[in-house]
Amino acid sequence: MDIKYTVSNNNLTVFVYGELDECSASQAKNILDRIINDNLNSQKVIFNLSGISFMDSTGIGLLIGRYKKLIKHNVPSYIAGATPATEKVIKLCGLYNIMPKY
């Protein structure tokens, strides 16, 4: 699991790579929260999941947690680039209802 980010036009885009599961979730949470805390003035945050090779419901829980954190600061979050396998989990959990597809 690896995380990179870019800031452009006041939009924070976070790229998550590798496998997002019970094993990697707590490390991913720490890194994501550090990046988010440093960019709380963003207009929106886009989670780009195109580099994710595997994600289960633990990854959904992690993303919902980041959504809740951001919305407290009135920052909407979006999901981009999910592969078909990742998207199947996202849709089943209704995640696009709160973090729309970007």
Add this chain to the structure above:
Amino acid sequence: MENNKIKIEFLSYSENEYIARGFVSVFASTFNPSVSWLSDVKTAVSEGVTNCIVHAYPNEIGKIILELEVNNNYLHINIYDFGVGIDNVNKAIEPFYTSKPNEERSGMGFTIMQSFMDDVKIESALNKGTSIFMCKKLLNSVEE
């Protein structure tokens, strides 16, 4: 090879989820699954093993058995733990229900298993453990 069966036993370290998924992938590769079929199965296994790690053994490291069997055009996946057990299985399988609301848990584990596999059965006894029995039809038999 019409019938085949193999099982592994491992400890409830979260690092072993990756190994469990890899084990299923290698086993399934013997019957040429499609990418999406295999991804469904790997996700279901990951959910089952996560349950063992997070819920069955919350304060200790315990034993997990993952059993795979291919039989009559079905892949059967059985996951056994010997942990705390589930108090109320009907409640546990409800979408979005989590027994750990203070953690960032989606509560969708069993829903994903039920949605991605053709059948899921859960047996649990308090302080004895939980067994999950899942199966999914092999893809080539769907196309017949």
